[in-house]
Structures are given as structure tokens and as C-alpha cells.
Amino acid sequence: MSHCTHHDHCLAHALDQAETLCQSHGARLTPLRRRVLELIWASHEAVKAYDLLNRLSTEDHTVKPPTVYRALDFLLEQGLIHRVDSLNAFVGCTHPNEPHEARLLICTRCGRVDELATPELDDAIARALAPTGFQPTRARLEIHGLCADCAKKAS
Amino acid sequence: MSHCTHHDHCLAHALDQAETLCQSHGARLTPLRRRVLELIWASHEAVKAYDLLNRLSTEDHTVKPPTVYRALDFLLEQGLIHRVDSLNAFVGCTHPNEPHEARLLICTRCGRVDELATPELDDAIARALAPTGFQPTRARLEIHGLCADCAKKAS
DNA sequence: TATCATGACGTTATTTTATAACATACCAAA
DNA sequence: TTTGGTATGTTATAAAATAACGTCATGATA
Secondary structure, three states, X not given: OOOXXXXXXXXXXXXXXXXXXXXXXXXXXXXXXXXXHHHHOOOOEOEOHHHHHHHHHXXXXXXXXXXXXXXXXHXXXXXXXXXXHHHOEEEEOOOOOOOOOOEEEEEOOOOEEEEOOOHHHHHHHHXXXXXXXXXXXXXXXXXXXXXXXXXXXXX | OOOOOOHHHHHHHHHHHHHHHHHHHOOOOOHHHHHHHHHHOOOOEOXXXXXXXXXXXXXXXXXXXXXXXXXXXXXXXXXXXXXXXXXXXXXXXXXXXXXXXOEEEEEOOOOEEEEOOOHHHHHHHHHHHHXXXXXXXEEEEEEEEEOHHHHHHHO
């Protein structure tokens, strides 16, 4: 994933996963929802709702903000995308089959967003929380900086 | 801090710290900026920019959005407040003297926001990042759930 | 103390992000 | 084939943030 010379694969894989996952959940991946997911997966960068809206509008003039936000809500519920709070944007989830919290690495140079999926980190958060008595329902980590590629180029 | 029977103390302490810190930084804590900080510290909850605007407007009709956002930007730069990305809101920082990243515990029941300041967590994040080659400049963690008090009441 | 550069704030307008509320269409099971 | 839920269309508005430019205060320096 980290080096995707053939991004079409990522896209196709993401859509396949989505189909399968929705079927197993009894959720309907309608053409519109599928199209939004496709547009999000057009890159590894986070995409803004109104950018999606603009692209969809060139295909179908009836698309209005609620249309996009409803599709995004569906995809979020299914765990197929993550919301990037620090950017007001959305990015495809790389492993929707394993329910998890967003741990995002956001490159400020190339825009790429990756996921940091390490159990050790989850454990560390749980350990840090334990003495506080806080009962978490949701924990999001967003890290900005330079991805490995960009760090190399920059140095 | 976690049990503040006399919240005035938190407020006064926060303002004192702010004065000192700004002086040492050669930054100007103007009446307006001070007032915004005061309003934010009126509770331990995150406050929205437009709520600040409304409260300020009752005191001074000339206050417009840029006024508030500029004050907020200043307070953010000085490390006196944190932005809560997941809420589009702002909360007073409890330890502005030690520069640090936002690690926020947000109670979904009472609204209270606390900070989770444990070096172990920072270490864990650094360890998780190391193998990725990602060079972080900023890392924000926002955890939603029930604070200890509310968890007790709810059970 | 005059002046002048900078930073703080005022003002107007607009952009960006998101949702409310209600109407219509579609689809699947009884 | 009715019917009830879900998906989408539509209109309007709310909520959050910034751009661009003007004015005023402040304090450093000549």
C-alpha cells in the first residue's frame, strides 16, 4: 500500500472489499454511494465534501450537499472511510474488515494519508487511560508531518 | 483540577499563568484576548467560537467573527488554549508552561474536557511511528467517552 | 517629542462546511 | 398490490471560518 505504483489496484480492491462488507452487513452500496467511495479512493489523499460535490455535479446536476453528506455518513457508518477532523475531509479506510479507530498519518507535503495500525499503540492508550477512570467510546489520533518519501526528498 | 469545587480558582490560576507566560514571551495579552481566555475558562467545557462571539457581543456590539478568531489564534499560538477538532471548539490548556500536544479526554455526558499528560503515551506514539519513517510535526489525540464522575453516575 | 513601523482591532463581504425539514421515488416483504 | 422502510431529491438555512482592506494604538528610535 505504501508504494502504489498501480493505484487502480487500490481502488479496485477497496471497492471489492466494500461490496463484500456491505453484503455481509445487509447494507446497500447503491450506485451513488459506490461512486462517492470511488471518488474518495481516486487518491490516497483526504477529499473534501464539496470537492466530491463538484465532481459529482459534472456528472449529475441534481447532486446537492445533503446527497454527498448522506453518502459520506453511510460510508462512515460502514467503516469504509475515515473522517479527518483536522482537515474537514474524508479518506478511504485501508482495512475496513477489522473495526478500528482512526490513527492517521497525514503528510503535509504530498497530502497522502496513511493508517498507523499497531496494537501496541492501542494498548498504550488503554494503559494511559486506566488510572483516570475515563471510559472511552472513541479515540482518534491524527498526526501531521512528512511521510517517509517526502522526508527523504526534503533532506 | 479534576474536582474543582471552587472553579474561580481554576479561572484565576489560568489567567495568572497567561499573564506570566505572555510577559515572558513578549506577547501582549490585551484586554480582548484576556477576556476571550476568561470566557473559555468559564467552564471546563469546550467553547465554540460563535458562542464566544455572542457573549462578547452583549458587551460590545463591534465584535465580529474575525475579532474572535484572531484572539483565538493568538491564544493557540501562545499555547494557552487547545482546539478540539472533533467539536470545532476550544478549551483552556491546563499546563501551558510545558509545551505539548493536545491529548484530550472529552466527556460526552457532561462536556468536560481534560488533558491526558503521560510521557508513556508520547513514547508509545514515537515507537509506533519509528518503523514507518514518518516525521511528525504535530500529533493530536481526542478521546470521547465518559469521565470518571459520569461513568460512576451512569453505572 | 516627533515619526513611523508594527501589530491589534474594526469592518464588510464572502467562502466553506454542514444540516434541517419536507417531498418524492424506490424496493422488498407481507 | 399495498405498505412501510430506506434512499434520494429539493429548498432553505445554519454554522464555522477567512479574505481583504481600513484605522488606530503603541512603543521603539531618531
